[in-house]
Amino acid sequence: MKFQDYRTVFQVSSLALVLLAASPALSLIVSFPRSGESFSELWLLGPNHMAENFPFNVQAGEENSLFLGVGNQLGNSAYYLVYVKFRNQTQPLPNSNSSEPSSLPSIHEFQFLLEDGDVWETPVTFEILDALVHGDSMVVESVSVNDRVFQVDCSSTWDSENKGFYFQLFFELWVYNSERSTFEFHDRFVGIWLNMTG
Amino acid sequence: MLMFPVSAAGNQEVAASRISEAEWWMAQAYEAVLDAESADADVSGLLVRLNDAAELLSEARMAFDGGDFDEAAGFAESMSEVGYEIVDEAELLEIEAAKARVHSSWGFLAISVLGVSVVVVASVLGYSFFKRRYYRRLSKMKPRVE
Numbered sequence: 375m376k377f378q379d380y381r382t383v384f385q386v387s388s389l390a391l392v393l394l395a396a397s398p399a400l401s402l403i404v405s406f407p408r409s410g411e412s413f414s415e416l417w418l419l420g421p422n423h424m425a426e427n428f429p430f431n432v433q434a435g436e437e438n439s440l441f442l443g444v445g446n447q448l449g450n451s452a453y454y455l456v457y458v459k460f461r462n463q464t465q466p467l468p469n470s471n472s473s474e475p476s477s478l479p480s481i482h483e484f485q486f487l488l489e490d491g492d493v494w495e496t497p498v499t500f501e502i503l504d505a506l507v508h509g510d511s512m513v514v515e516s517v518s519v520n521d522r523v524f525q526v527d528c529s530s531t532w533d534s535e536n537k538g539f540y541f542q543l544f545f546e547l548w549v550y551n552s553e554r555s556t557f558e559f560h561d562r563f564v565g566i567w568l569n570m571t572g
Numbered sequence: 573m574l575m576f577p578v579s580a581a582g583n584q585e586v587a588a589s590r591i592s593e594a595e596w597w598m599a600q601a602y603e604a605v606l607d608a609e610s611a612d613a614d615v616s617g618l619l620v621r622l623n624d625a626a627e628l629l630s631e632a633r634m635a636f637d638g639g640d641f642d643e644a645a646g647f648a649e650s651m652s653e654v655g656y657e658i659v660d661e662a663e664l665l666e667i668e669a670a671k672a673r674v675h676s677s678w679g680f681l682a683i684s685v686l687g688v689s690v691v692v693v694a695s696v697l698g699y700s701f702f703k704r705r706y707y708r709r710l711s712k713m714k715p716r717v718e
Contacts, residue, residue, distance in 0.1 A: 385697075388699075486623050
């Protein structure tokens with residue numbers, strides 16, 4: 375090896391050591407972008423805190439329970455809102471293609487804040503309070519969610535294919551956009567079908 | 573004591589205005605907490621309180637939807653008070669975090685200046701030592717004429 379080669383090795387290793395020594399100060403100037411994707415999670419669990427035994431065959435006056443959870447992987451604290459909605463088979467669900475929420479009014483809501491990487495979970499108990507059958511249709515007049523009663527006046531016609539009166543309880547996730555100072559639909563929803571035949 | 577009849581519509585208006593105010597405070601509080609968080613303040617305690625406030629706001633909105641305007645106004649007022657306190661505390665936390673950041677920045681800068689100086693001095697000394705040794709060794713390898 376020639377002297378010039380030794381000198382190059384010396385210069386390169388000195389430069390590396392200088393950068394290493396300067397890294398505390400460099401960290402004040404250089405910021406590294408967050409690695410990975412930013413997203414939120416929304417889930418439902420059954421009464422045993424497992425993804426099974428979800429309420430399906432329900433009756434008026436019977437209390438049913440679920441667990442609703444949200445996970446924040448957005449990279450910063452987030453302010454969430456979950457709307458609980460109730461519908462029959464023909465009423466609109468959120469539109470995943472156009473990122474639009476369901477136009478139905480909410481029957482309950484949960485607002486909470488989550489630090490990045492944290493999860494929030496809450497028990498949800500619901501009860502169909504008044505349901506009336508008129509010929510081939512059933513009208514659910516009121517539903518209670520976590521002991522709050524809401525008038526829904528939602529009717530469902532007999533589904534001859536699946537043999538039942540079907541309703542759906544679903545949960546929409548919204549997140550607060552601090553730039554626009556408003557909640558926006560976060561393009562996530564989960565729900566369970568309820569068969570009111572029994 | 574005089575009693576004035578308050579109409580349901582009046583109650584509704586009052587409740588609606590209290591809820592709007594509470595929503596405004598909630599947004600202010602959340603943004604203040606976000607600012608404090610981005611200044612590296614520990615906001616976990618504030619988030620717990622903000623969650624309580626969010627719950628009050630939800631209760632207010634649901635009571636309003638259910639037609640219980642007095643209850644809605646009560647929840648909204650409680651929320652606004654909590655929101656105001658949170659904004660104050662978040663601003664204090666942000667200022668403290670900014671001060672702590674300046675202190676730690678000076679510390680990092682001092683460590684870096686010291687580290688770079690040590691590396692530069694060691695490199696210069698090491699280089700001249702190596703150069704001398706290299707040429708000395710080279711001169712010993714020269715063929716001698718006897």
